[in-house]
Amino acid sequence: MNRLSNGILDFANMAVCSGLLVSTYDAIPEVKNETQNVCSVTCKDSGGDSGSGPRTIAFVCCDGGGDSNTNDDISLVDSGYASFPMFVFLKTEVNRSVSIRKAAIELFASIFDQLSVLKDQIDINRPLIVTGRSLGGSVASLFTLWLLDTIYLKTSKTPLCLTFGSPLLGDNALQRAISERPTWISCFLHVISNQDQVPRFLARGHMPFGATLFISESGCACFEDPQSILELIEATSLAKLEGSQFIDYGSMLKRLKYKAIRQGKIEEADACDISDPVKCGITLQLLAIEAIKPENIDTSPLILSIRRNIERFRKGKKNNSDQTKKLNEVKVYMACMGWYKKQSKNQGGYYDCYKTAESKSKDQGQTKEDLVIYQKKLNKYWEKTVKDVDRMPKREGATSIRPRVLYAGTNYRRMVEPLDIAVYYREGNTDYINKGRSQHYKLLEEWEKSSSKPAERHKVSSTTEDSCFWAHVEEALIACRNLTEENDTSTEDKESWNKSLFRFEAYVMSLIRMHTLSPETFQEGSSFMKWWEKYKTLRGISYKSDLTGFMNNKKVQNDLLVLDEYKILS
Structure with missing residues (x-):
């Protein structure tokens, strides 16, 4: 709780004293055109001839001085x-209507051709600052959002958007759309x-969205909770001045920079109740910005209101944590399942051991009951993670899932889905792929296939790359059983089962050629080998195919599997 009171105050002092805000504001040119609603953009490079320093893109707009308040303005x-439907990407399946300030969109549209050229010149490996004052800050925010959705979509590096005296840009839905993307919301100050x-x-x-740094002649404070920011924008408002009033942010920031870093005046700190550090921290911030x-x-009721807002915001933020936050914890469960897989190697294989084996004693390692617990925890985590990612806007050839998360999700799918398949067929069900497969598995597979760098088989798990392989095996077993049983089966059904078995043969050979089958597939007693024995009997000794040639040639089979094991473990 003490971090709740002190963290954002420390950040406010650090931001003011770093000099970044002053240098960024100095990059914004003075407004020379007095025509209302005109916007221009300039670039400034730091780092001398080497070009290694940050690049600053500054927006400046003439908006009539900001002293009007017409319906068109707001x-x-x-x-x-x-x-100009450029920002439709902000909508999601659960956030279908997002509204933005009309004046900002129209100004952005007026220089769009220039911005398109500028965007193509951006080097994502070089620090980028996007800034603007007043309505220019709103255009800067829109430009940053556009960059985040395009050239920064697949990289962890992001631009920093710093605005000065910018009016609010949009509605609650816009704030939610940006906040749902943890890497986006952190780009705005x-x-x-x-x-x-x-x-x-x-x-x-x-x-509002992002963090807001409030400054006054006597101090500064930073908040990230939208409701608190909204209340403080009103609370810190001085009596409306006559005519337009130009605020020299550069001079204010310089004066604050050279002041001693302190949490409010000494007499004000003495007046706070230090037994309640949260209240004391909030109080010092409100005093600093003269709220x-x-x-x-x-x-003052404002102190209690801000405290409630911040605590509510932090609680919601915790509940809606970044999709990678619990990934390390999840990896522990995956490691435990990998250990179970290693134990089951000589007991019919991972799939069949889970499907049929009795629970082991604790001194033998992971039990089946342990595995069920890990399986449930992993499914719960990934179902939520996939659902959260799927809510994000989709662009052709790209998703919102990060490569690290997709890699972990692919290994999870290959490790855990076979266990779900085992349970499904153990309960007497059929046609898992069409009737029993969870949507989150389908999406993880779809995203992995569309990825520019598909995940390789995990060295520890050595799982079959097609997580539905055992479902195909089970269906092949059912087809063999149906063809061998004496019943009133129609010729049409028999023909259908035979075709499915021929397709399964071709499918297995394709996996063998691509070295994507786990070696445990061919272990004695596995479901696949049980199918093979039934299939040999069904087809007869005279039947020849690529698969029969492979299965009957033990040397080729062993050489291929040894090579496959070497690839996995090396």
Whole structure:
């Protein structure tokens, strides 16, 4: 809880004292064109001739000084705005309507050709800062979102968007759309002076996103909870000044930079109740940005409101953690299942041991009951992870899942789905692929196939790459059983079963040639070998095929499997 009170205050002081905000603001050119609603973009490179320093892209807009508050200034339009549907990608299956400030979209559209050329020149391996003041900050935010959805879609490196005195950009749905992407929300820092009127031109339904750094002549404070930011934007508003008022953020930040780093004035700190560090930390921040006065510390309702907002926000953030946060814990369960697989190697194989074997004693290692627990935990984690990823917008040839997560998900699918198949057929069911397969397995397989770098077989698990292999084996066993049993089976059914067995033969040979079958497939007593014995009897000794040639040539079979084992373990 103490981190709740101190973490964002420490960040505020660090951001102000680092000099980054001052240098970024200095990169924004002065407004020279007095025509309202005109936007331009400039670039500034740091690092001298080497070009190794950050590149700053700055937006400057003339918006009439920000002293008007007409319906045109604050109106919202759908992100799929008919005249310029560039930001429709922000919508998801659970977030179907996203609204953005109309003025910002129209300004972005007015320089879109220039931005397209600029985007093609961006080097993703070089630090990038996108910035803008007032309405230019809103255009900077839109440009950053566009970059995140295009050139930064498949990389962990992201641009940093710093805005100064920018009005709120969109509604609650926009805030949710950005917050659902942990790497996106961390890209935005909005700086607001308590003397700036522009951010306070709000319409009902506007909501901030990212972190907001509030500054005043006496201090600074940083918040990331949208509701608290909204309340503080109103609370820190001074009496409306006559006419337009230009706020020199550069001078304010320089003065704050050279002040001693401290958590409020000494007399203010003494007035706080240090027995409640959360309340004390929030109080110091509100005093620093002049949202409350020292004499109102004990009576201000804003302190309690901000505390409730932050705690609610942190709780929600914890519940909606990043998809990789629990990956290390999940890997422990995978390791335990890998150990069980190793134990079962000489007991009919991983699949059949799970399907038929009795539980082992504890001194023999992982028991079947242990495996069931791990299986449930893994399924629960991956079902949620896949669902969260699938909610994200989809673009052709790409998903929102990170390569590291996809790799882990592929190994999970190859390790755990065979166990689900075992349970399915043990209970007497048929046609797993069409009737029993979970959607999250289908999506993981689909994403792995569309990946530019498909996952290789895990060295420890040495699993068959097709996680549905054992379902095909079970169906082949059912077909053999149906053909050998004496019953009133129609000629059409027999023909269908025979065709399915020929297809299965071709399928198995394709896996053998690609070295994607686990060696345990050919262990004595495995379901596959049981099928093979039935199939040989069914076809007769005169039947010849590629598979029969492979299965009858023990030397070729052993050489291939030894090579396969070597590839897995090397």
